[in-house]
Amino acid sequence: MESIFSLLSRHSVRKYLSTPVEEWRLDFLLKAAMQAPSAGNEMPWEFLVIDQRELLDRIPEVHPYAAMTRTAPLAILVCGDLQREKHKGFWTQDCSAATQNLLLAAHGMGLGAVWVGVHPMEDRIAGLRKLFAVPDHLVPFSLVPVGWPAENRTSPARYDPSRIKRNRF
Numbered sequence: 533m534e535s536i537f538s539l540l541s542r543h544s545v546r547k548y549l550s551t552p553v554e555e556w557r558l559d560f561l562l563k564a565a566m567q568a569p570s571a572g573n574e575m576p577w578e579f580l581v582i583d584q585r586e587l588l589d590r591i592p593e594v595h596p597y598a599a600m601t602r603t604a605p606l607a608i609l610v611c612g613d614l615q616r617e618k619h620k621g622f623w624t625q626d627c628s629a630a631t632q633n634l635l636l637a638a639h640g641m642g643l644g645a646v647w648v649g650v651h652p653m654e655d656r657i658a659g660l661r662k663l664f665a666v667p668d669h670l671v672p673f674s675l676v677p678v679g680w681p682a683e684n685r686t687s688p689a690r691y692d693p694s695r696i697k698r699n700r701f
């Protein structure tokens with residue numbers, strides 16, 4: 533139950549300590565991502581784990597809002613696999629669910645992470661495809677830098693009852 537309540541304190545973390553993230557935590561993040569729901573259970577995803585310093589440092593060359601990878605010990609590139617798509621058009625929702633699971637799993641373990649948007653920005657897709665030799669049938673969808681937080685911030689509560697209607701608008 534405790535982890536359910538931690539959903540409400542999730543926030544983006546963009547500065548990280550150099551402390552490495554243990555392999556078992558990385559495994560858990562990837563398990564959480566792959567446990568996401570998907571349309572018809574199509575699971576149209578692949579995950580590229582990036583932990584080479586030189587590559588992490590180069591990501592901001594191809595993504596204007598990814599400077600945080602320069603301090604991240606690790607980033608996960610979530611890619612959509614169009615060959616696995618059974619229900620056309622749903623792959624982005626499936627990959628969103630996987631990305632959110634990654635964020636929540638990281639937060640649940642005390643790690644910091646942030647969703648860095650890639651799809652549908654063509655220049656970011658092309659830049660990341662080139663940098664990481666992503667094959668044609670995969671589309672870079674989102675990037676999730678992960679590390680131990682080096683900043684202490686929170687996000688405000690966003691619950692707004694005026695956004696909720698009951699039975700009819």
Ligand SMILES: Cc1cc2nc3c(=O)[nH]c(=O)nc-3n(C[C@H](O)[C@H](O)[C@H](O)COP(=O)(O)O)c2cc1C
Nearest residue numbers: 542543544545546597598646647648649650686687
């Ligand atoms: C689709 C999407 C794309 C995002 N892209 C970026 C990004 O490129 N760079 C970044 O620093 N944060 C990015 N974010 C994180 C948002 O800025 C952040 O979630 C939002 O400001 C709310 O803050 P919080 O996550 O701390 O609650 C993105 C979030 C989403 C869902």
